Amino acid sequence: MSASDRDLIDFVYAEARMLDELRFEEWLNLYTDDGHYWMPLAHGQADPRLHASLMYEDKLLLRVRVERLAGQRTFSQQPKSRCHHLLQAPSVERDHPEAAPAEGRHVVRTAFHYVETRLDAQTLYAGWTTHHLVEQDGVLRIRLKRVDLVNCDAAFGNIQLFM
Template sequence: MTVHVPVLTGAPTDQQLIDFVVREARMIDQQRFEEWLELYTDDAYYWMPLEWGQTDPKLTCSLMYEDKLLLKIRVERLKGNRTFSQKPKSRCHHVLQVPQVDRRDEAANEYVTWTPMHYVETRFDDQKLYAAWATHTLTVIDGQIRIKLKRVDLVNCEAAFGNIQLFM
Protein backbone atom coordinates (compact mmCIF):
# COMPACT_ATOMS: atom_id res chain seq x y z
CA MET A 1 0.00 0.00 0.00
CA THR A 2 1.77 3.13 -1.19
CA VAL A 3 0.54 6.45 0.10
CA HIS A 4 0.69 9.27 -2.43
CA VAL A 5 2.75 12.15 -1.10
CA PRO A 6 2.62 15.36 -3.11
CA VAL A 7 5.87 16.89 -4.32
CA LEU A 8 6.72 20.04 -2.38
CA THR A 9 7.35 23.19 -4.35
CA GLY A 10 8.70 25.18 -1.41
CA ALA A 11 9.50 24.71 2.25
CA PRO A 12 7.26 22.19 4.02
CA THR A 13 4.54 23.49 6.29
CA ASP A 14 4.44 22.44 9.93
CA GLN A 15 1.47 20.21 9.10
CA GLN A 16 3.38 18.49 6.30
CA LEU A 17 6.25 17.77 8.71
CA ILE A 18 3.82 16.40 11.31
CA ASP A 19 2.05 14.26 8.71
CA PHE A 20 5.41 12.88 7.57
CA VAL A 21 6.33 11.73 11.09
CA VAL A 22 2.94 10.05 11.53
CA ARG A 23 3.24 8.31 8.12
CA GLU A 24 6.71 7.07 9.02
CA ALA A 25 5.40 5.38 12.19
CA ARG A 26 2.54 3.85 10.22
CA MET A 27 4.96 2.35 7.70
CA ILE A 28 6.84 0.64 10.53
CA ASP A 29 3.62 -0.64 12.13
CA GLN A 30 2.50 -2.02 8.77
CA GLN A 31 5.93 -3.61 8.16
CA ARG A 32 6.49 -1.62 4.97
CA PHE A 33 10.21 -1.57 5.76
CA GLU A 34 11.59 -1.12 2.25
CA GLU A 35 9.29 1.84 1.66
CA TRP A 36 10.23 3.15 5.12
CA LEU A 37 13.93 2.89 4.28
CA GLU A 38 13.38 5.14 1.25
CA LEU A 39 12.45 7.95 3.67
CA TYR A 40 16.10 8.18 4.76
CA THR A 41 18.77 10.21 3.00
CA ASP A 42 21.83 8.27 1.84
CA ASP A 43 23.89 9.73 4.71
CA ALA A 44 21.19 9.34 7.37
CA TYR A 45 21.50 7.78 10.82
CA TYR A 46 19.08 6.09 13.19
CA TRP A 47 20.26 6.69 16.75
CA MET A 48 19.09 5.34 20.09
CA PRO A 49 21.29 6.73 22.90
CA LEU A 50 22.28 4.56 25.84
CA GLU A 51 22.67 7.45 28.28
CA TRP A 52 20.30 10.20 29.34
CA GLY A 53 21.25 13.46 27.60
CA GLN A 54 23.87 11.76 25.43
CA THR A 55 25.35 14.21 22.92
CA ASP A 56 27.79 12.12 20.90
CA PRO A 57 26.97 8.74 19.37
CA LYS A 58 30.58 8.03 18.43
CA LEU A 59 32.38 8.68 21.72
CA THR A 60 29.75 7.01 23.91
CA CYS A 61 28.08 3.63 23.48
CA SER A 62 24.56 3.67 22.07
CA LEU A 63 21.77 1.12 21.99
CA MET A 64 21.75 1.69 18.23
CA TYR A 65 23.63 3.97 15.89
CA GLU A 66 23.01 2.74 12.38
CA ASP A 67 23.67 4.30 9.01
CA LYS A 68 21.48 3.55 6.00
CA LEU A 69 23.55 0.49 5.05
CA LEU A 70 23.02 -1.09 8.48
CA LEU A 71 19.32 -0.23 8.34
CA LYS A 72 19.11 -1.91 4.94
CA ILE A 73 20.81 -5.03 6.34
CA ARG A 74 18.29 -5.13 9.22
CA VAL A 75 15.40 -4.79 6.76
CA GLU A 76 16.82 -7.66 4.68
CA ARG A 77 17.18 -9.78 7.83
CA LEU A 78 13.57 -9.08 8.84
CA LYS A 79 12.22 -10.37 5.54
CA GLY A 80 14.62 -13.32 5.24
CA ASN A 81 13.31 -16.88 5.18
CA ARG A 82 16.19 -18.07 7.36
CA THR A 83 15.65 -15.51 10.11
CA PHE A 84 14.33 -17.97 12.65
CA SER A 85 14.08 -15.32 15.37
CA GLN A 86 11.33 -13.82 13.22
CA LYS A 87 9.13 -16.91 12.86
CA PRO A 88 6.52 -15.76 13.57
CA LYS A 89 7.37 -12.16 12.78
CA SER A 90 7.48 -9.49 15.46
CA ARG A 91 4.79 -6.84 15.24
CA CYS A 92 4.69 -3.35 16.67
CA HIS A 93 2.38 -0.46 17.38
CA HIS A 94 3.24 3.22 17.81
CA VAL A 95 1.06 5.49 19.93
CA LEU A 96 2.21 9.01 19.10
CA GLN A 97 1.37 12.28 20.74
CA VAL A 98 1.07 15.06 18.20
CA PRO A 99 4.56 15.74 16.81
CA GLN A 100 5.83 19.26 17.46
CA VAL A 101 8.00 21.25 15.08
CA ASP A 102 10.90 22.46 17.22
CA ARG A 103 13.02 24.15 14.58
CA ARG A 104 12.70 25.38 11.03
CA ASP A 105 15.81 26.50 9.17
CA GLU A 106 14.70 27.00 5.59
CA ALA A 107 18.08 28.46 4.58
CA ALA A 108 19.83 25.25 5.69
CA ASN A 109 16.93 23.06 4.49
CA GLU A 110 16.64 21.49 7.94
CA TYR A 111 13.58 20.90 10.10
CA VAL A 112 13.42 19.27 13.52
CA THR A 113 10.38 17.60 15.07
CA TRP A 114 9.89 16.12 18.53
CA THR A 115 7.36 13.38 19.25
CA PRO A 116 6.54 11.78 22.61
CA MET A 117 5.40 8.19 22.10
CA HIS A 118 4.69 4.77 23.47
CA TYR A 119 5.87 1.83 21.42
CA VAL A 120 4.76 -1.77 21.81
CA GLU A 121 6.63 -4.69 20.27
CA THR A 122 5.21 -8.19 20.40
CA ARG A 123 6.05 -11.71 19.30
CA PHE A 124 4.24 -14.83 20.51
CA ASP A 125 3.00 -14.02 24.02
CA ASP A 126 5.88 -11.64 24.78
CA GLN A 127 4.89 -7.99 24.67
CA LYS A 128 7.19 -5.10 25.56
CA LEU A 129 6.17 -1.49 26.13
CA TYR A 130 8.64 1.37 25.71
CA ALA A 131 8.13 5.06 26.38
CA ALA A 132 10.28 7.39 24.30
CA TRP A 133 10.75 10.67 22.52
CA ALA A 134 11.58 10.64 18.82
CA THR A 135 13.46 13.58 17.34
CA HIS A 136 13.50 13.72 13.55
CA THR A 137 15.96 15.94 11.71
CA LEU A 138 14.39 16.33 8.28
CA THR A 139 15.33 17.83 4.95
CA VAL A 140 13.70 18.20 1.54
CA ILE A 141 15.29 16.48 -1.45
CA ASP A 142 13.69 16.63 -4.90
CA GLY A 143 10.45 17.91 -3.39
CA GLN A 144 10.19 15.08 -0.82
CA ILE A 145 10.73 15.22 2.92
CA ARG A 146 13.54 12.87 4.00
CA ILE A 147 15.09 11.84 7.32
CA LYS A 148 18.69 12.90 8.01
CA LEU A 149 18.66 11.71 11.61
CA LYS A 150 16.11 9.90 13.72
CA ARG A 151 16.98 9.92 17.39
CA VAL A 152 14.91 7.82 19.77
CA ASP A 153 15.45 8.58 23.46
CA LEU A 154 14.01 5.91 25.72
CA VAL A 155 12.69 7.22 29.02
CA ASN A 156 14.45 4.38 30.86
CA CYS A 157 17.51 4.22 28.58
CA GLU A 158 19.73 2.89 31.40
CA ALA A 159 17.63 -0.26 31.84
CA ALA A 160 18.70 -3.71 30.71
CA PHE A 161 16.97 -4.48 27.41
CA GLY A 162 16.42 -7.64 25.47
CA ASN A 163 16.48 -7.55 21.69
CA ILE A 164 14.56 -4.73 20.09
CA GLN A 165 13.63 -6.38 16.80
CA LEU A 166 11.92 -3.59 14.86
CA PHE A 167 12.25 0.18 14.60
CA MET A 168 10.74 2.69 17.03
Protein backbone atom coordinates in the same frame (compact mmCIF):
# COMPACT_ATOMS: atom_id res chain seq x y z
CA MET B 1 9.09 22.41 -1.54
CA SER B 2 9.08 24.61 1.58
CA ALA B 3 7.44 22.16 3.99
CA SER B 4 4.66 23.45 6.21
CA ASP B 5 4.20 22.41 9.83
CA ARG B 6 1.33 20.18 8.65
CA ASP B 7 3.64 18.48 6.12
CA LEU B 8 6.21 17.79 8.84
CA ILE B 9 3.64 16.44 11.28
CA ASP B 10 1.99 14.28 8.61
CA PHE B 11 5.42 12.90 7.69
CA VAL B 12 6.02 11.71 11.27
CA TYR B 13 2.61 10.02 11.45
CA ALA B 14 3.10 8.38 8.03
CA GLU B 15 6.54 7.08 9.05
CA ALA B 16 5.13 5.47 12.22
CA ARG B 17 2.35 3.85 10.20
CA MET B 18 4.88 2.37 7.76
CA LEU B 19 6.67 0.76 10.69
CA ASP B 20 3.43 -0.51 12.24
CA GLU B 21 2.48 -2.05 8.89
CA LEU B 22 5.98 -3.60 8.55
CA ARG B 23 6.64 -1.69 5.30
CA PHE B 24 10.37 -1.58 5.95
CA GLU B 25 11.58 -1.07 2.36
CA GLU B 26 9.33 1.95 1.97
CA TRP B 27 10.47 3.20 5.40
CA LEU B 28 14.14 2.80 4.50
CA ASN B 29 13.58 4.92 1.39
CA LEU B 30 12.65 7.84 3.66
CA TYR B 31 16.31 8.16 4.71
CA THR B 32 18.92 10.29 3.02
CA ASP B 33 22.00 8.43 1.78
CA ASP B 34 23.90 9.81 4.80
CA GLY B 35 20.99 9.23 7.19
CA HIS B 36 21.28 7.62 10.65
CA TYR B 37 19.02 5.94 13.18
CA TRP B 38 20.26 6.59 16.72
CA MET B 39 19.13 5.28 20.08
CA PRO B 40 21.34 6.78 22.85
CA LEU B 41 22.40 4.71 25.86
CA ALA B 42 22.41 7.67 28.29
CA HIS B 43 20.11 10.61 28.98
CA GLY B 44 21.39 13.76 27.32
CA GLN B 45 23.98 11.86 25.28
CA ALA B 46 25.40 14.36 22.81
CA ASP B 47 27.60 12.21 20.59
CA PRO B 48 26.93 8.75 19.17
CA ARG B 49 30.54 8.19 18.13
CA LEU B 50 32.34 8.96 21.40
CA HIS B 51 29.93 7.05 23.64
CA ALA B 52 28.21 3.67 23.41
CA SER B 53 24.65 3.69 22.07
CA LEU B 54 21.85 1.15 22.06
CA MET B 55 21.86 1.63 18.27
CA TYR B 56 23.65 3.93 15.89
CA GLU B 57 23.09 2.69 12.37
CA ASP B 58 23.75 4.28 9.01
CA LYS B 59 21.68 3.46 5.95
CA LEU B 60 23.81 0.41 5.10
CA LEU B 61 23.27 -1.16 8.54
CA LEU B 62 19.57 -0.29 8.37
CA ARG B 63 19.46 -2.07 4.99
CA VAL B 64 21.05 -5.19 6.56
CA ARG B 65 18.43 -5.19 9.35
CA VAL B 66 15.57 -4.72 6.88
CA GLU B 67 16.86 -7.62 4.76
CA ARG B 68 17.22 -9.79 7.88
CA LEU B 69 13.63 -9.03 8.88
CA ALA B 70 12.44 -10.07 5.41
CA GLY B 71 14.56 -13.22 5.27
CA GLN B 72 12.99 -16.68 5.23
CA ARG B 73 15.83 -18.08 7.34
CA THR B 74 15.53 -15.53 10.14
CA PHE B 75 14.24 -17.98 12.71
CA SER B 76 13.97 -15.32 15.44
CA GLN B 77 11.24 -13.81 13.26
CA GLN B 78 9.08 -16.91 12.81
CA PRO B 79 6.43 -15.85 13.54
CA LYS B 80 7.25 -12.23 12.81
CA SER B 81 7.32 -9.52 15.45
CA ARG B 82 4.67 -6.82 15.26
CA CYS B 83 4.61 -3.31 16.65
CA HIS B 84 2.36 -0.36 17.36
CA HIS B 85 3.23 3.31 17.85
CA LEU B 86 1.04 5.60 19.92
CA LEU B 87 2.25 9.14 19.26
CA GLN B 88 1.63 12.38 21.07
CA ALA B 89 1.05 15.27 18.67
CA PRO B 90 4.45 16.05 17.07
CA SER B 91 5.89 19.51 17.67
CA VAL B 92 8.01 21.42 15.18
CA GLU B 93 11.12 22.62 17.02
CA ARG B 94 11.91 26.05 15.60
CA ASP B 95 14.55 26.90 18.23
CA HIS B 96 16.59 23.74 17.71
CA PRO B 97 20.15 24.52 16.53
CA GLU B 98 19.79 22.12 13.57
CA ALA B 99 16.54 23.70 12.35
CA ALA B 100 16.80 26.08 9.41
CA PRO B 101 13.46 26.05 7.57
CA ALA B 102 14.67 28.54 4.96
CA GLU B 103 17.42 26.03 4.07
CA GLY B 104 15.04 23.04 4.08
CA ARG B 105 16.17 21.64 7.47
CA HIS B 106 13.52 20.84 10.09
CA VAL B 107 13.41 19.23 13.52
CA VAL B 108 10.27 17.54 14.85
CA ARG B 109 9.94 16.07 18.35
CA THR B 110 7.33 13.45 19.26
CA ALA B 111 6.66 11.67 22.55
CA PHE B 112 5.57 8.06 22.11
CA HIS B 113 4.55 4.75 23.62
CA TYR B 114 5.69 1.81 21.51
CA VAL B 115 4.69 -1.82 21.87
CA GLU B 116 6.62 -4.66 20.27
CA THR B 117 5.17 -8.15 20.38
CA ARG B 118 6.07 -11.64 19.26
CA LEU B 119 4.25 -14.79 20.33
CA ASP B 120 3.23 -14.31 23.98
CA ALA B 121 5.81 -11.62 24.77
CA GLN B 122 4.83 -7.96 24.64
CA THR B 123 7.22 -5.16 25.56
CA LEU B 124 6.31 -1.52 26.11
CA TYR B 125 8.79 1.29 25.54
CA ALA B 126 8.24 4.99 26.17
CA GLY B 127 10.25 7.99 25.11
CA TRP B 128 10.48 10.66 22.49
CA THR B 129 11.74 10.77 18.93
CA THR B 130 13.54 13.68 17.33
CA HIS B 131 13.42 13.67 13.54
CA HIS B 132 15.98 15.77 11.68
CA LEU B 133 14.33 16.17 8.29
CA VAL B 134 15.64 17.70 5.11
CA GLU B 135 13.94 18.67 1.89
CA GLN B 136 15.53 16.88 -1.06
CA ASP B 137 14.20 17.03 -4.60
CA GLY B 138 10.85 18.29 -3.37
CA VAL B 139 10.28 15.60 -0.72
CA LEU B 140 11.07 15.23 2.96
CA ARG B 141 13.80 12.78 3.99
CA ILE B 142 15.20 11.67 7.36
CA ARG B 143 18.79 12.69 7.97
CA LEU B 144 18.69 11.58 11.62
CA LYS B 145 16.09 9.81 13.69
CA ARG B 146 17.02 9.95 17.36
CA VAL B 147 15.00 7.72 19.70
CA ASP B 148 15.45 8.59 23.38
CA LEU B 149 13.96 5.97 25.71
CA VAL B 150 12.86 7.05 29.17
CA ASN B 151 14.72 4.05 30.62
CA CYS B 152 17.60 4.04 28.12
CA ASP B 153 20.03 2.80 30.77
CA ALA B 154 17.98 -0.32 31.59
CA ALA B 155 18.94 -3.86 30.60
CA PHE B 156 17.06 -4.72 27.40
CA GLY B 157 16.38 -7.90 25.53
CA ASN B 158 16.57 -7.83 21.75
CA ILE B 159 14.74 -4.93 20.17
CA GLN B 160 13.68 -6.55 16.90
CA LEU B 161 11.99 -3.71 15.00
CA PHE B 162 12.33 0.05 14.69
CA MET B 163 10.71 2.57 17.02
